[in-house]
Amino acid sequence: MDVTLHLAQDPEADELLGRSPLAALIGMLLDQQVPMEWAFAGPHTIATRLGSDDLDAHEIAAYDPDAFASVLSTKPAVHxxxxxxAKRIQQLCAYLVEHYGGDPTGLWRDVATGGELLKRLNDLPGFGKQKAQIFLALLGKQLGVRPEGWREAAGDYGAASAYRSVADITGPGSLRKVRAHKQELKAAAKAAAK
Structure with a gap:
């Protein structure tokens, strides 16, 4: 994996996301209840605070939990x-160590179908169906991981020319379109609730 992503909207953070599958997974995990850019900048912040230019699942899984929580809590906080x-990230890394030898690419390296990859992603700690589908769409649309049926397994997030999620963000213009789509959904949900 060595592509250019534009999820953090910060060159150094995006560079790490593009070359590190673990950073991309952690960014996806962090992408809840905070702005997307903040979530996807988190892996770079964590790596920097750990004194590295990369992230290692073995190292994070074995890190003292209180010390790792402090890494994320130092101001400005990662989340x-x-x-x-911090606990969820360590659980994710421990799962990757146990099931894939610490190598996140093991999630998709030998999958035959999008459905199988979706199941593997859905099994990750902190990943529910929606998060798994969005990450599957990101893998297919931007990272070249396209097992048979990946678009169908990703649901609406796999649609071509859609602007629904981080999977569709390739720069500032597409970021605006994704934000506009999310605002439309919120407005429709609010109107339906009335």
Missing amino acids: RYPGSM
């Missing part, structure tokens, strides 16, 4: 809920 997200 609105740094303690709980």
Whole structure:
């Protein structure tokens, strides 16, 4: 994996996301209840605070939990809920170590179908169906991971020429389109609730 992503809207953070599958997974995990750019800048902040230019699942899984929570809590915090997200990141990394030898690419390296990849992503700690589908769409649309049926498995997020999620963000223009789509959904949900 060595592509240019534009999810953090910060060159150094995006560079890490583009070359590190673990950074991309952690960014996706952090992408809840905070702005997307903040979430996807998180892996770079964590790596920097750990004194590295990359992230290692073995190292993070074995890190003292209180010390790792402190890494995320140091101001500016990596997330609105740094303690709980530190725990989730360590659970994710421990799962990757146990099931894939610490190599996130093992999630998709030998999958035959999009459905199988979706199941593997859905099994990750902190990943529900929607998060798994969005990450599957990101893999297919921007990272070249396209097992048979990946678009169908990703649901609406896999649609070509859509602007629904981080999978569709390739720069500032597409970021605006994704934000506009999300605002339309919120407005429709608010109107339906009335």
